[in-house]
Amino acid sequence: MKFLLSIxxxxxxxxxxxxxxxxxxxxxKMATVPGGNYKPFFVTKNNKPIYVAAFxxxxxxxxxxxxxxxxxxxxxxxxxxxxxxxxxxxxxxxWKSDLEIGNPKIYNSPVVNVSWFAAEAYAKWxxxxxxxxxxxxxxANGAPKNFKYKSITDFILDxxxxxxxxxxxxxxxxYQNQYGLYDMNGLIWEWTFNxxxxxxxxxxxDNSEADFKNFCAGGAINVVDKTDYATYLRxxxxxxxxxxxxxxxLGFRCVKDLK
Amino acid sequence: xxxxxKKASYLKSGLLPVVLFISFxxxxxxxxxxxxxxxxxxxxxxxxxxxxTAELTVAPNVPKPLTYTSPKKVIVQLETIEKVMPISxxxxxxxxxxxxxxxxxxxxxRQGDLVDFTLKNAPESKMTHSIxxxxxxxxxxxxxxxxxxxxxxxxxxxxxxxxxxxxYHCATGPVPLHIxxxxxxxxxxxxxxxxxxxxxxxxxxxxxxxxxxxxxxPGLQDFDETxxxxxxxxxxxxxxxxxxxxxxxALQAKVGETVRLFVGNGGPNLVSSxxxxxxxxxxxxxxxxxxxxxxxxxxxLIPSGGAAIVEMKMQVxxxxxxxxxxxxxxxxxxxxxxxxxxxxxxxxxxQKLK
Numbered sequence: 001m002k003f004l005l006s007i008x009x010x011x012x013x014x015x016x017x018x019x020x021x022x023x024x025x026x027x028x029k030m031a032t033v034p035g036g037n038y039k040p041f042f043v044t045k046n047n048k049p050i051y052v053a054a055f056x057x058x059x060x061x062x063x064x065x066x067x068x069x070x071x072x073x074x075x076x077x078x079x080x081x082x083x084x085x086x087x088x089x090x091x092x093x094x095w096k097s098d099l100e101i102g103n104p105k106i107y108n109s110p111v112v113n114v115s116w117f118a119a120e121a122y123a124k125w126x127x128x129x130x131x132x133x134x135x136x137x138x139x140a141n142g143a144p145k146n147f148k149y150k151s152i153t154d155f156i157l158d159x160x161x162x163x164x165x166x167x168x169x170x171x172x173x174x175y176q177n178q179y180g181l182y183d184m185n186g187l188i189w190e191w192t193f194n195x196x197x198x199x200x201x202x203x204x205x206d207n208s209e210a211d212f213k214n215f216c217a218g219g220a221i222n223v224v225d226k227t228d229y230a231t232y233l234r235x236x237x238x239x240x241x242x243x244x245x246x247x248x249x250l251g252f253r254c255v256k257d258l259k
Numbered sequence: 260x261x262x263x264x265k266k267a268s269y270l271k272s273g274l275l276p277v278v279l280f281i282s283f284x285x286x287x288x289x290x291x292x293x294x295x296x297x298x299x300x301x302x303x304x305x306x307x308x309x310x311x312t313a314e315l316t317v318a319p320n321v322p323k324p325l326t327y328t329s330p331k332k333v334i335v336q337l338e339t340i341e342k343v344m345p346i347s348x349x350x351x352x353x354x355x356x357x358x359x360x361x362x363x364x365x366x367x368x369r370q371g372d373l374v375d376f377t378l379k380n381a382p383e384s385k386m387t388h389s390i391x392x393x394x395x396x397x398x399x400x401x402x403x404x405x406x407x408x409x410x411x412x413x414x415x416x417x418x419x420x421x422x423x424x425x426x427y428h429c430a431t432g433p434v435p436l437h438i439x440x441x442x443x444x445x446x447x448x449x450x451x452x453x454x455x456x457x458x459x460x461x462x463x464x465x466x467x468x469x470x471x472x473x474x475x476x477p478g479l480q481d482f483d484e485t486x487x488x489x490x491x492x493x494x495x496x497x498x499x500x501x502x503x504x505x506x507x508x509a510l511q512a513k514v515g516e517t518v519r520l521f522v523g524n525g526g527p528n529l530v531s532s533x534x535x536x537x538x539x540x541x542x543x544x545x546x547x548x549x550x551x552x553x554x555x556x557x558x559x560l561i562p563s564g565g566a567a568i569v570e571m572k573m574q575v576x577x578x579x580x581x582x583x584x585x586x587x588x589x590x591x592x593x594x595x596x597x598x599x600x601x602x603x604x605x606x607x608x609x610q611k612l613k
Contacts, residue, residue, distance in 0.1 A: 090382070153484075157481070157484065158481055160385060161353045161482050163341050163353060163385065227488065229433045232432045236386075236432040236433070237386065239387070240387035240408040241408055242408075245411060246410075247408060247410055248382055249409065
């Protein structure tokens with residue numbers, strides 16, 4: 001019996017290690033997002049439309065396999081070694097161990113349960129950076145290709161109103177937009193560099209108009225489009241985040257300035 | 260009027276000073292009574308005498324009346340959970356909930372208690388959630404302190420100073436969507452002396468729902484923003500489901516018993532004309548206030564984001580249909596709950612004649 005069990009375990013191990021090897025990481029393609037005006041969702045005196053210069057963005061979210069390469073090269077980001085000031089106890093909790101993803105079905109799914117600090121560190125390691133809210137929103141505004149939904153808002157609300165699946169589907173499994181970017185909505189939430197900066201400063205003396213709150217009807221006072229519930233949810237979500245949070249539906253992608 | 264016409268004779272008889280004194284002291288006394296009512300909170304002893312964990316119940320159940328008689332620190336922990344559940348026999352809906360049910364868990368505390376509140380958001384949640392308790396005096400009713408990302412928790416304290424029945428709801432943007440998905444419940448702040456004893460206490464909460472498909476359309480139905488903005492619901496429900504509280508699930512009572520209902524309205528849009536078919540509310544704690552009691556009421560208004568406590572004495576065996584008397588909602592959209600009353604007939608009160 002023991003013998004059978006060890007054979008079984010050995011074969012399982014063999015299969016897993018084989019599958020691990022198969023997950024070859026190729027350099028991620030980046031798409032160019034042309035420059036344009038970004039109109040902030042929450043309008044205040046200091047929050048005016050801004051011009052965003054053209055930039056390059058990862059065509060899809062960073063995957064578990066890609067993130068594993070980073071973790072291998074940076075032991076301080078091993079799950080067992082990470083400083084919990086920079087990533088809470090949920091950090092990579094869906095992985096099997098420090099250097100094993102486990103479930104082969106998620107090798108090519110977006111990495112989740114990663115903190116803002118971890119995402120930042122990954123981006124730096126790749127000589128890239130995290131997108132600003134303005135860049136991310138501008139990129140996500142790109143018109144979808146081959147879309148069966150009535151509108152992008154409709155599609156996003158549809159995603160929002162379904163509970164999370166047991167594991168995150170692969171990247172490029174939703175839609176591509178006009179810039180060539182995949183899954184800007186409908187797969188995961190994504191970190192941005194300044195994720196909670198739209199919240200007004202606690203000191204209301206510096207700008208009394210900015211002292212609004214994103215709860216109750218207060219959240220509707222200065223909003224560009226009050227019927228844009230999808231964007232509302234995104235900003236509400238970002239506002240509740242802290243840099244150390246690791247969440248099972250929150251990942252990221254990187255950007256780079258155009259040379 | 261009588262007072263004025265007699266004034267002349269008082270003057271003649273030299274009784275004026277006495278009359279003046281009496282009316283002055285009456286005036287003073289009534290003033291004192293009024294100001295006494297306005298400042299009941301200053302009379303509340305706020306010295307804490309221990310810690311208890313609040314009993315939380317799922318509708319239609321209500322936590323047992325509180326037995327302690329001095330303020331306590333009360334631990335309340337609620338979890339926000341996003342969950343697919345049936346909204347009718349053939350339709351499912353993705354509800355966002357406090358505690359995994361619509362309405363959320365019933366919370367019962369006592370006037371003067373210090374409520375120590377933790378809001379958890381389930382790790383599987385997609386959304387950020389928060390809580391605004393109408394019983395709280397403070398920024399956002401607690402919402403300012405409880406914006407909670409999936410897998411996280413937040414913590415705040417408030418003193419329950421004002422007795423009454425209050426609605427709580429999620430207050431994360433867009434608030435109407437969170438409420439439309441079922442994120443509301445009730446918190447009762449019992450007055451210091453408690454409420455009079457009754458035979459049964461039950462919890463009902465009305466809410467309106469907006470789906471892509473029509474009423475009872477099969478399968479999982481998504482939220483419909485256009486219908487919600489037009490305030491044109493497909494469902495108007497008690498306790499979050501068609502037939503949640505009818506037939507085999509009806510509330511139970513016997514002839515001779517008194518039933519107390521804690522009724523809230525989560526909205527998000529509609530105001531309820533709450534009415535018991537075949538009964539009369541012998542007592543209505545108007546707007547959920549324990550200070551304002553009305554008697555013998557046929558229909559009581561329960562605004563969106565408001566509540567009422569109603570009581571009825573069961574007189575004859577019958578099925579009492581509790582409805583929103585904006586009656587299309589009861590007939591076509593699901594707004595019916597029932598109390599099944601069993602026991603002996605009482606022909607002197609009611610009998611059907613041939």
